[in-house]
Amino acid sequence: MVPIFGDQLINAKMLSRHGGSIAFNKYKLENSEELSQVIREALCSSAIRSSAQRLAEILRNQPVDPKTNLLRHAEFSAKFGRVESLQPYNVHYNFVQFYMLDGYVIIIMFISLLVYISYLVTLRIMRKCFFGRKTEKLE
Structure with missing residues (x-):
């Protein structure tokens, strides 16, 4: 399996992880020997065949x-249209509520307060250590 774009890389790696195929890097397509070796291995491997089956x-x-599920959802939508009771409440939130910015503001203010208090304590300790002693001149 050679994933080219989109979610094909994820699907190829998943199928390879389950043993149903071999994921081949698209940037190695110019190496025909390696490509033919991987194709032969995929065609001849009984482990890959049994995993794929x-x-x-x-x-x-x-x-x-999945087809029945899709059809049921489509029929439900066609029959009832937009059902307000099935709509999540967060669609009514404003920008601040949706991204919980009020909570982040409280956290930032708390951290800022801690940093400011630490600064004041450090400043007071430094003043006491270095400027707290007054020496008297000997005459």
Whole structure:
């Protein structure tokens, strides 16, 4: 399997991981020897053949048929149209609520307060250590 674009790379790696094919890098297509070797291996391998047949059998006997599922959803949409009760509530949120910016502001303010308090404590300690002692002149 040679993935070219889109989600083909993910699908090829998944099929390869399950043993149903061999993923071949599209940038190696110019190397005809390697390509022909991979094709021969894929055609002659009994492990790949049995894995591919097993995956095909699994897909044929899925508990929920994808075509039937799509048709049921399409029929439901055609019959009832837009059902407000099935719409998630977050579509009514404004920008601040949707991205939870108010929570981030609180977190940033808390971190800023901690940094400021740490700065003040460090400054006070430095003043006491370096400028706290007054030396008297000996006459």
